[in-house]
Amino acid sequence: MSRAGQALRTSYLVASVAGVLFFALSVALLGAWPARLLEAQTAAMAPEKPLEPTTSEKRGRAIYAREGCAYCHTQQIRYLHADMARFGAPTLAWETRRDTPHLWGTRRIGPDLSRVGGARSLDWHYAHLYAPRAIVASSVMPGYPALFDGGPDRPRQDARDLVAYLESLGRARELAGPEGEARAREGCNCPDDEMQQMAFEGPLNAHPARAVRTREAAPALSGGDLARGQALYGRHCATCHGTTGAGDGPGARSLVPAPAKLAEHVYTTERLADVMWHGVAGSAMPAWRDYSTGDRAALALAVQALSAPRPEPDVPAHLVGLGREVYTANCVQCHGANGDGRGSAADKLTMAPANFTVQRLSLTEAVRVLREGVHGSPMAPWTTRLTDAERLAAAHYVRSLFRMTPAATEAR
């Protein structure tokens, strides 16, 4: 063999060994070393007793994996302010320690789901999984009717497991609370690492749809473009509340409590601002915080326009005074003495009692609610305790508590 051939042979041998070493290097440097570091990080930053997944959640996870949910929904909030503003705190290593195999995903067609737990109500999830477009009109998500027994209100075990899994996403860190965050920050030991510090800034869960029960005032709304509001209403609200506001949209069927019959109510702008900003905790009504102030103002106008002005019914003479008596005896504990929904028991209820000063039901609707209650809320039917006349009187009375603000009057 020639000298050149021999030299070439040797250099190829060196290169081949180097090639294998580069592969080994990639596995070591980009696989094994990060794995060890992440393991150490997990040990140092995880809460002392982190929440473990239940059997149902594990089964739900398998369904999520099987159906390729991760190919449209990522589970990885990046260390980027744009991601954090939309989804919340960046994903920490310890949060993914039971995530085997990982479901991070590399494509977002739908939103990231890392912190979707608590962002939606269970009935919303069921209705949405069964027929996504019955809830979100322009969604492109496939429906999963096979997880149900013929209807969104009849979830099979599979649907329950999947929703249990979705509800668990982000919950471990949330439940770890401020102590958990403090422990993580300390375990991170990264005071000078600007990027890692981002994990602890901003709200933990920034889901714009998450309903919050609070008395904090929502950003005020004024003005607004009615035509735009009606277009937005048609696109986003009609699926549940119905095109005419009768509460009979395609998504309404399985929601408990049922979507509000907007046409049967007169709302102050403040009330609508509050609902769109905070959602209605305990119901499927999400918050719409990701919509601009202008859009929310426009939507408020569109909702107010749904209830046609009608002549105010007079209180029959024999019922004057009775309403107040009935209300004081039966309703104040929840709805409060002046009807503002701040009774002594209000805070203990899953859903905030109605505040009659900011919304007025039509008389027929008020009578119906008193007779039938609000299924899925603490409001019970009052047929055993109250007579027909008493319920009618109470209906008249709660309607009289409404205080129309100048803004709403003007809008109407």
Added chain:
Amino acid sequence: MSVAFGLVAAWQLIAPDLGRDVAWLGWGRVRYAHTQGIMLGWLANAFFAFLYHAVPILTGRPVTSARLGVWIFALWNFAVMAPGWMLVLAGVSQPLEWAEFPLVVDVVAILALALAGVQFLPGFFRRGVESLYVSSWYIIGGLVFTLLSYPMGNVVPEFLPGAAGAAISGLWIHDAVGLFVTPMALAIIYFVIPAATGRPVFSHFLSMLGFWLLFFLYPLNGTHHYVYSVIPMAAQLTAIVASALLGVTVVIVVTNLFLSMRGAGLLPADPALRFVGTGTFFYVIVSLQGSAQAQMSVNQTVHFTDWVVAHSHMAMLGFASFAAAGGLVHAWQRMPEARYNARAITWAYWMLVIGLVGMVVDLTIGGLVQGELWKSGAPWIDSVTASRVYWVARAHIGSILAAGFIALLVGLTTGPRGAGMVVRPAPAADGHDEVAPRLAPVTEAL
């Protein structure tokens, strides 16, 4: 089949209730079948087929055993692809990108790859490594490194939690392309160009430089799929730097390839050369795009969007499928028994070019729109409604691509036998000698 799965998935994005009551037609499952099918069903089969043409010429001796070949074919198609597809559609899968076939199928795939090593590699070593042409190196590298990376990417992340699993998964996403698809595609391109033009490659030195740099750098790219994640920044930065260097390497490789093709014209008359030339063009575009999108400033906008879907189509279709099609046509031109339909091949070429360019342009713009809308803070659903027009276009363009692949199938299965022949079969038993001198081994250049 794989293109059909892709087409179904594309249509489901604009008609989401398509296949609503058929569990196995769920979007996620169909997508699993699409990508696994393209890589393992279409490309791997095409590569193996080409190896049966190229390896005897490159080594000067037949492959190990014809019977082993039947076994590899049967294993790959009836024990990997068929059960793989059936299982993912039935809901038995692993949610790891480019690795969705379940473990039981992975075991068979690894066995089949090992057998392919036994089938194709011994001849190279008997010939002596000092006189191997660059295609031989790519074939050796592709088979050996796939055997290493396949178990790493398909098995390990199944058992590693969260972030650590994602790190390994990211490596495989790139190794599948870089250590399996790319070497095989380049082996074809390097083989077809000199064989079709009748001239040796421009520079054997550059070809070998490119080969080794690719194998050094490709494995270090993987973590760029998880930029801005909790995976240690040092690892992310390593991958980002390696991605930039990889772009440089590809420029070296492609310069060499284009210089080897000089004189053949922009649109070579030989359809095989036309396919590989176009594949080379898309290779440099997709690689430079890859280097750019790994950079943090670009990545933060385009990551998670359709931009990346466009990128992977340019890689797997524009680069690898064009190379594979070129390789098959080239082999068909040298088989007197093979049916060949020249018109269908021409149709296939144009439909694939138009479809691919259309899809890449469409999804790249769509991806930028999505990225900007996400940054703007607009409600999420706005990015979905804004995407619709691009998805509608993509679904229709997908039909052109499907037609292109059907035309390719027609071109290789209909028409008179031997109609594609450009080389008369050699009179002697050592028929390989007719082509082999043009693939001048490196030593002759020294």
